Amino acid sequence: xxxxxxxxxxxxxxxxxxxxxxxxxxxxxxxxxxxxxxxxxxxxxxxxxxxxxxxxxxxxxxxxxxxxxxxxxxxxxxxxxxxxxxxxxxxxxxxxxxxxxxxxxxxxxxxxxxxxxxxxxxxxxxxxxxxxxxxxxxxxxxxxxxxxxxxxxxxxxxxxxxxxxxxxxxxxxxxxxxxxxxxxxxxxxxxxxxxxxxxxxxxxxxxxxxxxxxxxxxxxxxxxxxxxxxxxxxxxxxxxxxxxxxxxxxxxxxxxxxxxxxxxxxxxxxxxxxxxxxxxxxxxxxxxxxxxxxxxxxxxxxxxxxxxxxxxxxxxxxxxxxxxxxxxxxxxxxxxxxxxxxxxxxxxxxxxxxxxxxxxxxxxxxxxxxxxxxxxxxxxxxxxxxxxxxxxxxxxxxxxxxxxxxxxxxxxxxxxxxxxxxxxxx
Amino acid sequence: xxxxxxxxxxxxxxxxxxxxxxxxxxxxxxxxxxxxxxxxxxxxxxxxxxxxxxxxxxxxxxxxxxxxxxxxxxxxxxxxxxxxxxxxxxxxxxxxxxxxxxxxxxxxxxxxxxxxxxxxxxxxxxxxxxxxxxxxxxxxxxxxxxxxxxxxxxxxxxxxxxxxxxxxxxxxxxxxxxxxxxxxxxxxxxxxxxxxxxxxxxxxxxxxxxxxxxxxxxxxxxxxxxxxxxxxxxxxxxxxxxxxxxxxxxxxxxxxxxxxxxxxxxxxxxxxxxxxxxxxxxxxxxxxxxxxxxxxxxxxxxxxxxxxxxxxxxxxxxxxxxxxxxxxxxxxxxxxxxxxxxxxxxxxxxxxxxxxxxxxxxxxxxxxxxxxxxxxxxxxxxxxxxxxxxxxxxxxxxxxxxxxxxxxxxxxxxxxxxxxxxxxxxxxxxxxxxxxxxxxxxxxxxxxx
Numbered sequence: 001x002x003x004x005x006x007x008x009x010x011x012x013x014x015x016x017x018x019x020x021x022x023x024x025x026x027x028x029x030x031x032x033x034x035x036x037x038x039x040x041x042x043x044x045x046x047x048x049x050x051x052x053x054x055x056x057x058x059x060x061x062x063x064x065x066x067x068x069x070x071x072x073x074x075x076x077x078x079x080x081x082x083x084x085x086x087x088x089x090x091x092x093x094x095x096x097x098x099x100x101x102x103x104x105x106x107x108x109x110x111x112x113x114x115x116x117x118x119x120x121x122x123x124x125x126x127x128x129x130x131x132x133x134x135x136x137x138x139x140x141x142x143x144x145x146x147x148x149x150x151x152x153x154x155x156x157x158x159x160x161x162x163x164x165x166x167x168x169x170x171x172x173x174x175x176x177x178x179x180x181x182x183x184x185x186x187x188x189x190x191x192x193x194x195x196x197x198x199x200x201x202x203x204x205x206x207x208x209x210x211x212x213x214x215x216x217x218x219x220x221x222x223x224x225x226x227x228x229x230x231x232x233x234x235x236x237x238x239x240x241x242x243x244x245x246x247x248x249x250x251x252x253x254x255x256x257x258x259x260x261x262x263x264x265x266x267x268x269x270x271x272x273x274x275x276x277x278x279x280x281x282x283x284x285x286x287x288x289x290x291x292x293x294x295x296x297x298x299x300x301x302x303x304x305x306x307x308x309x310x311x312x313x314x315x316x317x318x319x320x321x322x323x324x325x326x327x328x329x330x331x332x333x334x335x336x337x338x339x340x341x342x343x344x345x346x347x348x349x350x351x352x353x354x355x356x357x358x359x360x361x362x363x364x365x366x367x368x369x370x371x372x373x374x375x376x377x378x379x380x381x382x383x384x385x386x387x388x389x390x391x392x393x394x395x396x397x398x399x400x401x402x403x404x405x406x407x408x409x410x411x412x413x414x415x416x417x418x419x420x421x422x423x424x425x426x
Numbered sequence: 427x428x429x430x431x432x433x434x435x436x437x438x439x440x441x442x443x444x445x446x447x448x449x450x451x452x453x454x455x456x457x458x459x460x461x462x463x464x465x466x467x468x469x470x471x472x473x474x475x476x477x478x479x480x481x482x483x484x485x486x487x488x489x490x491x492x493x494x495x496x497x498x499x500x501x502x503x504x505x506x507x508x509x510x511x512x513x514x515x516x517x518x519x520x521x522x523x524x525x526x527x528x529x530x531x532x533x534x535x536x537x538x539x540x541x542x543x544x545x546x547x548x549x550x551x552x553x554x555x556x557x558x559x560x561x562x563x564x565x566x567x568x569x570x571x572x573x574x575x576x577x578x579x580x581x582x583x584x585x586x587x588x589x590x591x592x593x594x595x596x597x598x599x600x601x602x603x604x605x606x607x608x609x610x611x612x613x614x615x616x617x618x619x620x621x622x623x624x625x626x627x628x629x630x631x632x633x634x635x636x637x638x639x640x641x642x643x644x645x646x647x648x649x650x651x652x653x654x655x656x657x658x659x660x661x662x663x664x665x666x667x668x669x670x671x672x673x674x675x676x677x678x679x680x681x682x683x684x685x686x687x688x689x690x691x692x693x694x695x696x697x698x699x700x701x702x703x704x705x706x707x708x709x710x711x712x713x714x715x716x717x718x719x720x721x722x723x724x725x726x727x728x729x730x731x732x733x734x735x736x737x738x739x740x741x742x743x744x745x746x747x748x749x750x751x752x753x754x755x756x757x758x759x760x761x762x763x764x765x766x767x768x769x770x771x772x773x774x775x776x777x778x779x780x781x782x783x784x785x786x787x788x789x790x791x792x793x794x795x796x797x798x799x800x801x802x803x804x805x806x807x808x809x810x811x812x813x814x815x816x817x818x819x820x821x822x823x824x825x826x827x828x829x830x831x832x833x834x835x836x837x838x839x840x841x842x843x844x845x846x847x848x849x850x851x852x853x854x855x856x857x858x859x860x861x862x863x864x865x866x867x868x869x870x871x872x873x874x875x
Contacts, residue, residue: 302865409737
């Protein structure tokens with residue numbers, strides 16, 4: 001009985017996080033990143049062709065323009081192209097005779113998103129002897145007494161070790177790409193994990209369904225005005241009990257992996273426009289970061305200014321507002337703008353309460369799921385002593401973006417930052 | 427007829443009243459009245475009687491059901507353990523959903539949550555007759571204009587003089603109606619098509635925290651500090667909506683007026699910018715905005731030493747949302763330096779005076795020092811609803827005062843609550859004893875989705 005319940009639980013988990021709407025069916029129920037899927041919409045009155053658009057994590061199916069006398073409602077099936085992993089808000093705008101704008105949530109699974117934690121999720125190729133850990137949860141413990149494992153279709157002949165709360169398997173050398181993992185228990189029952197591991201070929205371009213972009217907005221060491229010597233100081237903390245591979249290093253000193261329960265401190269760098277570290281999505285949440293910018297010529301005065309390190313979910317799709325930015329001539333103010341994916345030109349609107357002036361900028365890059373962030377910077381003009389302004393950032397394409405202003409005292413070189421908030425409008 | 431009415435009442439009670447079994451005491455949906463297309467959280471907590479307490483929740487979503495499966499067992503040592511979990515759900519389509527919590531082979535509890543239909547957004551969600559309101563994303567405006575063929579009704583009562591205020595936006599004044607929740611409808615008078623936002627407006631004004639969205643200003647302090655410093659917190663709030671907004675607390679002062687206005691509490695005017703004046707406590711302060719209007723509000727917060735205001739503009743303090751909180755907070759690379767004072771501040775979003783464990787790990791030698799702290803909470807009770815808690819639960823400690831971690835070097839500071847439903851936030855301020863320069867160490871870790 002327990003086994004049946006467990007099998008049901010596993011099945012439910014595998015096909016769970018999907019659209020929640022009553023009248024949508026997403027097929028397959030929880031599509032994999034990069035794989036096309038279909039959206040079945042109940043009977044609607046339209047004879048036209050649905051128009052599908054994607055804007056960041058918003059999907060929209062537009063039928064409103066398809067004028068049609070409603071003679072015979074028909075079921076509608078829309079082909080959706082493969083999407084990056086993540087949660088998408090889906091809107092279907094129906095024609096006039098179906099006045100409801102309907103919304104649903106579609107969860108696109110990252111490759112290797114699993115019901116039971118398997119770590120590390122990314123393993124370098126040509127590295128036999130790596131160890132894979134499957135965390136021992138209660139349902140798994142019930143299933144897995146004397147478990148064997150099959151990886152990429154080949155059953156391992158070495159037994160697992162039980163280490164603290166995990167089953168640990170030693171892996172053979174595996175080919176690059178995704179591999180499946182199957183657990184087999186004594187009675188022959190199996191649990192299959194699609195794309196459970198990603199075997200990393202460092203010569204291949206990054207797969208952003210596997211790796212998350214973590215943006216360090218500034219990583220540099222350089223002399224500045226008035227004898228200042230600016231240096232970024234950053235740290236990465238990796239508390240997990242296994243090594244985490246990075247796709248690309250942001251600093252040669254960091255290497256391409258960070259060991260179990262370790263931390264790395266980095267200073268300086270040559271990324272004035274920011275740098276993106278690619279970390280495995282399944283391990284990304286456990287990582288912690290720190291970043292400060294400091295004038296080391298005045299090192300005794302303070303530890304500098306903290307600059308946020310941004311995960312993908314910290315990026316904002318839509319307008320950005322920087323509130324109450326000083327325009328005082330005592331300070332120099334630089335607004336730095338970062339954007340992923342299909343970012344392009346934009347406009348900065350500086351509203352000092354009496355007038356709003358526009359400054360155009362370009363953060364252009366024409367690619368989808370770029371590993372690096374497009375960057376633009378704008379030096380704000382100074383105004384009267386004590387003047388302040390609200391700054392609004394508008395990108396032409398609504399790409400995930402972020403911005404901050406650095407406000408630097410011309411004499412003391414002390415820096416205050418003003419970070420972007422979402423929403424607001426001039 | 428009577429028995430039928432009785433059956434209806436019983437079935438209503440069965441559907442709406444939470445049912446709990448052993449080990450589960452609380453299912454909280456936040457926000458309490460989720461809207462179509464809006465993500466929400468489910469917080470579970472209870473006392474587990476014996477054996478391994480519930481963990482590893484998995485959510486499955488099926489038509490009308492949100493099933494939460496927890497790994498748990500009653501077998502094992504008879505140790506009573508508090509437990510909690512925090513789950514992120516949705517956004518979901520409109521409808522009624524049964525939350526069913528299962529663990530240890532049985533159902534632990536269930537509760538109904540209704541996700542209200544929002545073919546367009548309605549803000550604010552509560553007020554009186556005459557309250558100015560904004561309907562957003564009204565797609566029917568593409569097909570015909572207000573003058574030609576659209577009609578707006580509140581609980582069936584037509585709105586007089588609705589007007590367009592932007593693309594897809596209608597500005598209305600709530601018509602007279604009896605107190606209670608009403609549907610808001612937009613109807614195309616020519617085609618008869620109707621879009622209905624169910625239970626979208628509450629006549630009589632807000633009655634609970636569910637009618638508000640909130641942010642936390644972690645520092646709201648003004649006063650003298652060490653070494654002649656004169657600290658203040660500059661928090662600016664901007665309302666970019668076209669509405670007069672009743673925030674809690676009310677804070678308006680017109681910064682652009684020719685002569686400065688006294689800080690008289692007023693509703694927030696459209697396009698208004700205000701400075702937050704309640705600078706009386708170190709525990710932080712919640713700021714409440716009527717639900718639906720939160721996306722129109724933006725914030726800026728800095729702490730600075732006025733005695734050195736000519737040298738810098740202070741340090742930015744993040745404005746905290748529920749999504750920024752976590753059960754465990756990790757602050758990395760915090761300097762332990764005798765020339766600086768390091769102060770750790772911890773906040774509980776739910777004003778829960780809980781115990782937390784603090785672990786300081788020295789970077790140089792990985793040496794760990796752990797201690798416990800209890801957050802203190804001032805919970806207000808109000809003579810009438812809504813009763814909005816002004817402050818989070820809070821605790822602070824001067825890290826330099828702990829001899830075990832004193833010295834020179836860097837350390838990671840980890841704050842952990844004993845149950846996974848805790849919503850904590852924390853930061854360390856590191857202040858130079860001479861220059862009073864402040865560097866903040868805030869959580870740069872994954873946020874709740």
